[in-house]
Amino acid sequence: MNMAKAKVLVIDDExxxxxxxxxxxxxxxxxxxxSEKGLEGLSFFKEDSPDITxxxxxxxxxxxxxxxxxxxxxxxxxIVIMITAFGDxxxxxxxxxxxAYDFVxxxxxxxKLKIILDKALETCSLRKEVSQFRSQLSSKYGxxxxxxxxxxxxKIFELIxxxxxxxxxTVLLQGESGTGKDLVAKVIHYQSxxxxxxxxxxxxxxxxxxxxxxxxxGYEKGAFTDAKSMxxxxxxxxxxxTIYLDEIADMKLSTQAKLLKVxxxxxxxxxxxxxxxxxxxxxxxxxxxxxxEEVKNSNFREDLYYRLKVIPISLPPLRERKEDILxxxxxxxxxxxxxxxKSVKGLARETEKLFMDYHWPGNVREIKNVxxxxxxxxxEELILPEHLPMELCDKELKFGGQKLVDIKLPISGxxxxxxxxxxxxxxxxxxxxxxxxxxxLLNLTxxxxxxxxxxxxxxxxxxA
Numbered sequence: 001m002n003m004a005k006a007k008v009l010v011i012d013d014e015x016x017x018x019x020x021x022x023x024x025x026x027x028x029x030x031x032x033x034x035s036e037k038g039l040e041g042l043s044f045f046k047e048d049s050p051d052i053t054x055x056x057x058x059x060x061x062x063x064x065x066x067x068x069x070x071x072x073x074x075x076x077x078x079i080v081i082m083i084t085a086f087g088d089x090x091x092x093x094x095x096x097x098x099x100a101y102d103f104v105x106x107x108x109x110x111x112k113l114k115i116i117l118d119k120a121l122e123t124c125s126l127r128k129e130v131s132q133f134r135s136q137l138s139s140k141y142g143x144x145x146x147x148x149x150x151x152x153x154x155k156i157f158e159l160i161x162x163x164x165x166x167x168x169x170t171v172l173l174q175g176e177s178g179t180g181k182d183l184v185a186k187v188i189h190y191q192s193x194x195x196x197x198x199x200x201x202x203x204x205x206x207x208x209x210x211x212x213x214x215x216x217x218g219y220e221k222g223a224f225t226d227a228k229s230m231x232x233x234x235x236x237x238x239x240x241x242t243i244y245l246d247e248i249a250d251m252k253l254s255t256q257a258k259l260l261k262v263x264x265x266x267x268x269x270x271x272x273x274x275x276x277x278x279x280x281x282x283x284x285x286x287x288x289x290x291x292x293e294e295v296k297n298s299n300f301r302e303d304l305y306y307r308l309k310v311i312p313i314s315l316p317p318l319r320e321r322k323e324d325i326l327x328x329x330x331x332x333x334x335x336x337x338x339x340x341x342k343s344v345k346g347l348a349r350e351t352e353k354l355f356m357d358y359h360w361p362g363n364v365r366e367i368k369n370v371x372x373x374x375x376x377x378x379x380e381e382l383i384l385p386e387h388l389p390m391e392l393c394d395k396e397l398k399f400g401g402q403k404l405v406d407i408k409l410p411i412s413g414x415x416x417x418x419x420x421x422x423x424x425x426x427x428x429x430x431x432x433x434x435x436x437x438x439x440x441l442l443n444l445t446x447x448x449x450x451x452x453x454x455x456x457x458x459x460x461x462x463x464a
Contacts, residue, residue, distance in 0.1 A: 006029070006030050006031065006051050006052070006121055006124075007030070007031045007032075007033065007048065007049075007050040007051050007052075008021075008025055008030050008031070008032050008033070008050055008051065008052050008053070008054060008117070009032075009033045009034075009035070009041065009044055009045055009048065009050035009052070009053045009054070010022065010032060010033070010034045010035070010053075010054045011034075011035045011036075011037075011038065011041035011044075011053065011054065011055045011056060011059070011064075011067060012034075012036065012054070012055075012056040012059075012083060013036045013037070013056065013058075013059055013060050014056075015036070017083075017106075018034040018036065020110075021034070021054065022034055024110050024114075025114075025117075028114065030117075033048055033050065036059075036060070037059060037060060037061045037062075038059040038061050038062040038063070038064065038066065038067040039061055039062060041053075041055070041059075041067055042067055042070045042071065045070075045071055045074065045078075046074060049075075051079065051121065051124050052079045052080075052081065052101075052117060052120050052121070052124065053071060053078065053079070053080045053081070054081050054083060055067055055068060055071075055080050055081070055082055055083065055100075056082075056083040057082055057083065057084050057085070057088065057091055057092075057095070058085065064082065064083075064095075065091075065094070065095060065098065068080055068082070068095055068098055068099065068100060069098060072098070072099045076099070077127045079101045079120050079123060079124050079127075080095075080099070080100045080101055081100065081101055081102050081103065081104060081116060081117075081120060082095045082100045082102070082103040082104075083103070083104055083106060083108075084103050084104070084105050084106070085105070085106055088105070092105075101120055101123065102116055102120070104116065137186075137190050137195070140190075141183070141186040141187045141189075141190040141191070142187070142190075142191065143157060143160065143161055143164075143187060143191060145183065145187060146160070146180065146183060146184065146187060147324065147327055147328050147331045147364075148321060148323075148324045148327070148328075149323055149324060149327055150316075150321035150322075150323040150324050152316045152320065152321050153316070153321060153324060156184075156313065156315065156316075159313055160184060160187060160188060160313065161191070163188055163311055163313070164187065164188045164189075164191040164192045165191070165192065165193075168282065168310065168311050169263070169281070169282055169283065170263060170282070170283050170284075170285070170307060170308050170310050170311065171185075171188060171282070171283070171284045171285070171308075171310075171311050171313065172285050172286075172287075172291075172308040172309050172310075172311065172312045172313070173185060173284065173285065173286040173287075173313050173315065174286070174287060174288075174290075174291070174312060174313070174314045174315070175288065175314060175315030175316070175317070176288050176315075176317045176363055177288045177362070177363065177365070178318075178362045178363030178364055178365030178366055179315040179316070179317060179318070179363045179364060180315055180363075180364050180365075181246070181286040181288075181315060182201070182244070182246065182286070184313065184315065185201075185242070185244045185284045185286065186199065186244075188242070188282075188284060189241070189242040189244075189282070189284075192242075192282070194240065194241050194242055194282060197238075197239070197240040197241030197242070198237060198238045198239075198240075198241035198242070199238075199241055199242045199244065200234050200237060200238040200241065200242070200243055200244065201244045201246065202215075202216070202234060202243065202244065202245050202246065203246045203247055204245055204246065204247045204248055204249075204250045204251045205247045205250045209252055212251070212252070212255055213254075213255055213258065213271055214231070214233065214271045215233060215234060216233050216234055216235055216255070216258075216259075217233040217235060217236075217258070217268050217269070217270055217271060218230070218231050218232045218233030218235075218236055218270040218271065219231055219233075219270050219271035219272050219273075220270050220271065220272040220273045222272065223270070223271045223272025223273070224271070224272070227271075227272065230270070231270075232270075233270065235262065235268060235279055235281065236270075236277055236279060238279075238281055239279045239280060239281065240280050240281075241281070241282075242281070242282045242283075242284060243281055243282070243283050243284070244284045244285075244286070245259075245283065245284070245285045245286065246286050247286070247287060247288075248285040248286060248287050248308070249287040249289040249291060249294050249299070249300055253299075253300075253301060256300065256301045256304050257301065257304075259283075259304065260301065260303060260304045260307060262279070262281075262283075263283060263304075263307055263308075264307070266278060266279060266280065266281075267279065283308075285308050291305050291309075292305075317360070317363055318360040318363045318364060318366075318367065319359050319360055322356060325355050325356060325360070325367070326347070326352060326355065326356070328364060328367050328368075329346075329347055329352075329355060329367060329371060330346060332367065332368050332371040332372070333346060333347075333371055333375070333383075336371060336372055336375045337375075340375055340376065342375060342379070343381070344375055344380070344381065344382070344383060345381050345382055346382060346383070347382065347383050348382040348383060348384050348385070350384070350385050351382070351383050351384060351385055351387075351388065354385055354388065354392050354393060355367075355392070358391075358392050361430065362430075370388060370389060370392065371383070373389070374387040374388065390422050391426060417456075420452065420456075421456040423442065424438070424442065424449070424452055424453060424456060424458065425458070427439075427441045427442050427449075428453075428458065435449055435450060435453075
């Protein structure tokens, strides 16, 4: 923070002390406002929003503690340094508990006070940065960040708003990959009373089974060979905030049992610990699997399912809300125009038709990726059909999973190896690199797929 712009409010009934502070602090570049009474000081604080307030505990009209409480009501992050009488430590400690930053005893050393002020300014600057960052997150993940005008999405908007502003401790998000479950989880958090507390995202498939318990719940020193010191888990770090458990259906059954206990008891033990640790959390769980089926197949605990399902939110796939396709396309064009400093005006009419006819298996994420790819590679005013991936333009590739029939060879001809390469690329993309699943999509054996992957450069020779 620029010292010349740092503003200090001094509230003290001793005229000589106010004069001395004003003279000394002004020389160091502070802008100083002074007041001899508490009520007047509160008025000055409201009008001038000082960076730091020096406040005497004993004032002629109201107590300094009352002034401190009034300041904190106006700005809970305000930095207030109390001025106390010599030996009045007990009262000073009370003010710290009420939110004072620090205290100095009369008569105080000016050099020591300036050191305290310098540290307080650093804290003030950091708090402003944190406040600005929170404000940006709240704006980024506002209710309007979820794009849609279809009836299905309007109902979702209403539900999300109610959930965000409620005290609901568990929320279950269901929907296909790419439907925006992670965005909804963040909106619920950053539009809730918990927005100033942590939002911690955990992908249940990314954590190895041997580590997930210690990562979630932490561990005590000596709990296992490598536990050289105590470590807090993610649940403890997220206290008073939100835990987002993505791909909850992939959590192992033993961990599911412990998660259920956390939800029901609002407490847990660290690995190797005997003490219960209380937490206040909102747990948002998400999955692209049908949990009812996972329960029937004994892959997911029935009691946990019903505990999470108190407030279920099902996000519809894009093919079931076609009214939103062109709206989303326009939104992402605007986003990438700003990011790439381009001025793409929109989709060509032929492109709009292709977008509306396509089934969008990757949902919102896929439409975002298609727009981003086109805007990175092309510089036209409109996004044309030739700027799109092959699957959007080829009529026979739009019906994912159905048999390809009536394929017509273009008059200009085509490179059959390029077609084969593209199909293999799509199969790998759609299965996130799972070779067994990709081979099944193409009706090939896994060995045949790996041969063709090597042929087209998708597989390094050392892995062949």
